[in-house]
Every structure is written in structure tokens, then in C-alpha cells.
Amino acid sequence: MTSFSPEPERLRVLAGFAHPDDETLTGGGILAWLARGAEVHVVTANRGERGEVIPGDIAHLEGDGPALAEVRVAELAGALDALGVAGHTFLDALPGVAGRRRERYTDSGMQWDGDSRIRAIPDPAAGRDALTTQDSEVAARLLAAHIRRLRPHLVLSDEPGGGYGHPDHIRMHELMRHSLELAAEEQLQPIADDDPCVGLDPWRVPVAAWVVRPESSARAAAAWLATTPSRPRLTSLGRALTVADPDAEMATIVRPDAQVDLVVDTAGVADRVAAAMRAHRSQVQDAQLLAEIEGESADGHSERGGALGWFALSNEVLQPFSAHVGLTVAPGWGSTTALRGALAAAEPLEGNGEASPVMAPGEHDEEVPAWYAVLMRAFTAVLGVVMAAATTAFHRWESPFGLVLALLAIVASGTLSRSFADRLGVIVHAVAVAATVIALAYVRPGGDVVVTDEAIGTIWLLGAVLMTAVPGLLPARWFRDGR
Missing domain, CATH: 3.40.50.10320 (LmbE-like)
Structure with missing residues (x-):
């Protein structure tokens, strides 16, 4: 264009x-x-x-x-x-x-x-x-x-x-x-x-x-x-x-x-x-x-x-x-x-x-107070931790369906974060997801049993982190704040 x-x-x-x-x-x-x-x-x-x-x-x-x-x-x-x-x-x-x-x-x-x-x-x-x-x-x-x-x-x-x-x-x-x-x-x-x-x-x-x-x-x-x-x-x-x-x-x-x-x-x-x-x-x-x-x-x-x-x-x-x-x-x-x-x-x-x-459409409805923006970013962090923990435990179910559904769930939670917050909220969500997935895999000696050294475990580690970026790439006009 x-x-x-x-x-x-x-x-x-x-x-x-x-x-x-x-x-x-x-x-x-x-x-x-x-x-x-x-x-x-x-x-x-x-x-x-x-x-x-x-x-x-x-x-x-x-x-x-x-x-x-x-x-x-x-x-x-x-x-x-x-x-x-x-x-x-x-x-x-x-x-x-x-x-x-x-x-x-x-x-x-x-x-x-x-x-x-x-x-x-x-x-x-x-x-x-x-x-x-x-x-x-x-x-x-x-x-x-x-x-x-x-x-x-x-x-x-x-x-x-x-x-x-x-x-x-x-x-x-x-x-x-x-x-x-x-x-x-x-x-x-x-x-x-x-x-x-x-x-x-x-x-x-x-x-x-x-x-x-x-x-x-x-x-x-x-x-x-x-x-x-x-x-x-x-x-x-x-x-x-x-x-x-x-x-x-x-x-x-x-x-x-x-x-x-x-x-x-x-x-x-x-x-x-x-x-x-x-x-x-x-x-x-x-x-x-x-x-x-x-x-x-x-x-x-x-x-x-x-x-x-x-x-x-x-x-x-x-x-x-x-x-x-x-x-x-x-x-x-x-x-x-x-x-x-x-x-x-x-x-x-x-x-x-x-x-x-x-x-942007919807900006004329009301001014968003500063405390609301902070609260929503905190919400995206909690959502990222909970979703990452749940999908990490789920990703090996009926391979590869569990892996695909888990990756889609990460995209969905990131999009939800973008809807409630803003692009900064998406970054907070992404950091929370990445930190949780990595922690579950490596925080204990020998690695966690939920994320194995097999190919599916590697795909999950990389894929989960990459999927957190997708909501931030969506057109701004899809969202209420237009940013």
C-alpha cells in the first residue's frame, strides 16, 4: 500500500x-x-x-x-x-x-x-x-x-x-x-x-x-x-x-x-x-x-x-x-x-x-486512569504465569495435538492481555510466559520431568516463547485503544 x-x-x-x-x-x-x-x-x-x-x-x-x-x-x-x-x-x-x-x-x-x-x-x-x-x-x-x-x-x-x-x-x-x-x-x-x-x-x-x-x-x-x-x-x-x-x-x-x-x-x-x-x-x-x-x-x-x-x-x-x-x-x-x-x-x-x-475508535468513550493501566499489566503477568504453567503440563498430551493446542493457548492469552492492557501489557505477558516455561524446565537439577530432552520438549520451549510475540504484531485497529 x-x-x-x-x-x-x-x-x-x-x-x-x-x-x-x-x-x-x-x-x-x-x-x-x-x-x-x-x-x-x-x-x-x-x-x-x-x-x-x-x-x-x-x-x-x-x-x-x-x-x-x-x-x-x-x-x-x-x-x-x-x-x-x-x-x-x-x-x-x-x-x-x-x-x-x-x-x-x-x-x-x-x-x-x-x-x-x-x-x-x-x-x-x-x-x-x-x-x-x-x-x-x-x-x-x-x-x-x-x-x-x-x-x-x-x-x-x-x-x-x-x-x-x-x-x-x-x-x-x-x-x-x-x-x-x-x-x-x-x-x-x-x-x-x-x-x-x-x-x-x-x-x-x-x-x-x-x-x-x-x-x-x-x-x-x-x-x-x-x-x-x-x-x-x-x-x-x-x-x-x-x-x-x-x-x-x-x-x-x-x-x-x-x-x-x-x-x-x-x-x-x-x-x-x-x-x-x-x-x-x-x-x-x-x-x-x-x-x-x-x-x-x-x-x-x-x-x-x-x-x-x-x-x-x-x-x-x-x-x-x-x-x-x-x-x-x-x-x-x-x-x-x-x-x-x-x-x-x-x-x-x-x-x-x-x-x-x-x-482510534473507542478512545472517545472515556479516559483510562493510570491505575487501571498498571493493574491490567499486573493482570497480564499473572495470566502469563498461570497459562504457561498449565500449557507446559499439557503440551505432551496426544502428540502433536497437545502441543498445537498449548501454543494456540499462549497466543490466545497474549491476545487477551492485549485487549485488557496495551502493547506494554503484551511484553509483560511474554516475559511472564518465557520465565515460567524456562523455570519449569531448568530450575531443578536434571530438568523437570514435564519438559523432556526430546524434540517435543525443545519445540515447546522455543515455540512458547515465539508465540508470545504474535499478539504484539496484530493490527492496532483490532483493539480498543488503537495503539
Whole structure:
């Protein structure tokens, strides 16, 4: 995999989303956070012509695609300015392959899957201009050429499920993944005389990631919102607001913590994201930060799952305004280390000594006290002694099955130690195992009868010590502390 090495120039970021407001509702926190120290660019697939409209004064625009598109384009400009985005383009405004695509990509629309409000399915009424009905290869070439021109160091997009299944979100994710491959292809064959990739040098993006939400914080934030007495019960338009069940099925953007590579605390740019939400007045309502409410404290947001306030969409379901943005590295496009390096390159050099807001999944849950770390390392030592003694006595059972099981048990106890403690805990466990096995073999004259001078005894002595190193080699993202 390609690792990230910051160049002398400023970090460049490219984010691709389907509609106006997706850059804010899905990526607003991370885009505003990155924009403090990076050059952020956004591509929007279409103009959201088939979106629902909230405010009464423009409700007549719903169903009038061109008129609504004009409003949403203006809203998008305001949101991008609030987020600090440096450059923006619509997918159909990118040059090339003019003869093989229609004049414009339009909103494909969606339907809800039965009674669900977290699973969308395609709308059969999608028109011929819709993003999902047009040639995807042409669209991917347009995007690939943009990547070759811009040469971003980091690319962001929706996760494969499109956030909640919207067909345009899924298509934009697919286009972004395919365009990454096309942009990196050394011998790319043109599909037309005006193929936009022709004449542009290939560019392999160092790291690409999906914007997600860690499940632990998403459920904690939903639980807080459902029980907080200060949340609104009516919209500013007088419509009843409901809240989601924190224990119910969640949208696809919410991922188990084990599938989230990094979490970024974006509380420091919450005001920018709130301003961007309010810019999208046709789609978002009642965006409110606790810090803006007299008598309400925004402190301790990690205890609320990162919740800083709330907002609602056209369905009148109140949602938490969260500071916790998750990122999952796209398979084949970098690593957690590369992603962490890119984020570090985007952080402004303020020299204030504050802790980094970039975390491994689960770090946002609570701070681990020092006494706990010491206690857990002591536990790994005891576990190593007990496991080494038991497996030493067991390893000669039904050879070679006893030996294999004994070695696997050492790996398992080391992994358990890594789960409870940290890498230092794995070292403590390894020392305890090695010392116990050697002591049982050599502490008494003539050696212990449990470990013989036969081949199986030698294999056990060496194998037990070697197996203690395996847990320390496992990927850090498999474990809660991410170290």
C-alpha cells in the first residue's frame, strides 16, 4: 500500500458527494476540520432537483426541478463558504466526452423501503438524465481526470451503502472508487477522442477513506437526545418532532467501532458546520448547538457520544449534532497510518500543546486512569504465569495435538492481555510466559520431568516463547485503544 509522505506544498483533499447538503450532513465536520490547514475541494454529482422542501415560503418549489436546483445551488455556495472549502465543481461541469453524455446529471430520487426511514431504494421514475441511469464509465472518466489535474493527497466519499441507501449516494461512491483506479492507471485506454484523461499524468491517491459514524458514539448520542429535557418538541414551523430509538437498527453510515479506523473530534469547528446546515434551509431545519442556548453547557460532549446539539430534516426526526466523525480507509487505498499522517498534515501548527482530536475508535468513550493501566499489566503477568504453567503440563498430551493446542493457548492469552492492557501489557505477558516455561524446565537439577530432552520438549520451549510475540504484531485497529 502507498504510505503518505507530506510534500512541501499544502495538503490537498478531494471529497465527492451526491447532492447539495451531503457535503454538510455527511462530511461537514471533517471538511471544516481539514479546511483549517488543508486545501479542500468538493465535487457534487447533481443539484438535488428531486429533494423535499421544508420552509413554507419555498414549498411550491418541490416538484419543480429547475427552480429547486437554482435554490439549492445557491444554498450550496453558502454552505461551502461556511465550511471553508477552497474549490467546488459539479460533476457534469467537468470537461470531456461531450458527445457521450447528456447536458446535465440530475437527481435520481429515491423511495423508502416499506416503513423504514433508514433504508432507501431506487425510484423507478428516475429520468434519462439521472445520475444512476447515465453511462457510469463516462462519469468516472470525468472524475478521474479531475483527480489527475488536482492530484489530491486524500480523497473522501460516502461509504458503500450510501449512508442510508440513496441510489445517488451509492453511485457516487462507486464512481469515486472507479475513478481512483482510472486516475492511477499508467496505460489507460481512451474511450473517445475527447477522453478527459488523455494527456494528463497518472496520479495514485495516497489514501482514500469513507466518512462514517462509529456505532458506540452514534447510539450514545441518540440515547442522550431521547432523554434530554431541553430538546425541542416542535419545529420552528410548529410541526411535531420525534426522536429515533437509540437501540433500533441504524443507517449504513453507522459502522461497528471495529470497522472505523479513526475518529476525529470536530467540536472545534461546530460553529462552521452549524452555519453550513443553516445555509441549506430548504433541507435542514432547527440546527441548534448547546453552546448557543442560554444556560446549556457544551462541555463534556464525549459523555453524550459527541453530541453538541441537534437538527432535523424534512421528516421531522430530531437528530444529534455530533462532533465525532469516523473514517474508514478504502480497501487498497492506503492504511490507518497513512490516514493518520494525512490528518496530521492538515492540523494547523498552533503550538498550544492540546491533545490531538484524532483518535482510534473507542478512545472517545472515556479516559483510562493510570491505575487501571498498571493493574491490567499486573493482570497480564499473572495470566502469563498461570497459562504457561498449565500449557507446559499439557503440551505432551496426544502428540502433536497437545502441543498445537498449548501454543494456540499462549497466543490466545497474549491476545487477551492485549485487549485488557496495551502493547506494554503484551511484553509483560511474554516475559511472564518465557520465565515460567524456562523455570519449569531448568530450575531443578536434571530438568523437570514435564519438559523432556526430546524434540517435543525443545519445540515447546522455543515455540512458547515465539508465540508470545504474535499478539504484539496484530493490527492496532483490532483493539480498543488503537495503539
